[in-house]
Amino acid sequence: MNNKYLRALRAAFPYTVPIFAGFWFIALTYGVYMNAEGFSFWYPCLMSLTIFAGSMEFVTVGLLLGQFDPVGALLMTLMINARHLFYGISMLDRYRGTGLKKLYLIFGMCDESFSINYTADIPEDVDRGWFMFFVTLLNQLYWVSGATLGGIFGSLISFNTEGLDFVMTAMFVVIFMEQFLKEKNHIPSFLGLGVSLVCLIFFGADRFIIPSMFAILAILSAARLVRRKDGETE
């Protein structure tokens, strides 16, 4: 029995190493930021544990410093995190049959955990559910520990880490390529890049995700209708 968990952990760990680098850096920054805004380390610690959505935690600092507006906070969260809806739709099948772990898999479905769990080639002798569980758990462990340490030692960190955050960009480039090399039809890949870029130019950095999602959804839906009319089945 023990072996099953260990094997899944061992298979999952290498996939999470780049996330360790990226998460620690961003989470430390987040902890330092909260520290500088006058919050005790308990805030980044508990917020990273319960929210576990990187960019949203940064936004929450602003919410905590502003006027009390719970409805506004909820709406802003729904907007910023709307992309998770796409992850959920994509993981309906993959998370099937994972038992109670499924609740944690969905709770911890951040950009990185989703990307790895969707693309990873899980070896046949490794339990899929536990593999995805450990990917999610390790990622959250890195994130929470980084945020807490940043909150505690905030003002002491001073080595030159400029540019380290690129590790996340590099990771998504590699994940995109892995998907690209595997798929037969490249249209969705190009569509994601192109539509998001156009929306970024038109709507700006803070507002382009929602329009991008709508445009991607509309074009992919239209593509299916057109193909159906042409008499193709799947």
Add this chain to the structure above:
Amino acid sequence: MTLTEQIITIAMVVLGTLITRFLPFLVFPAGKPTPKFVQYLGKVLPPAVFGMLIIYCLKNVSVFAGSHGIPELIAIAVTAGLHLWKRQMLLSIAGGTIVYMLLVQLVF
């Protein structure tokens, strides 16, 4: 903001995040067959989302100011090149990141 108000604010953010993550699983429960159209979306959305996430990471790069996005372009080319060559995830990511750090710290 009082402590209670802070807790409520954080709870709202937690609730919002939970909704975005759990909603698809609640609407399409595992016991019932998922509609064909949603299955189709589940297949074509991920590649599009990966593309979107790359753009998301680069959203604050300014083409017309600062280093004009040149370090990002070079580092992505290095990452992609390494990956096409060796197809070792960690090597590609580490290589691209180190090149980027060297570029922004020493060159630009």
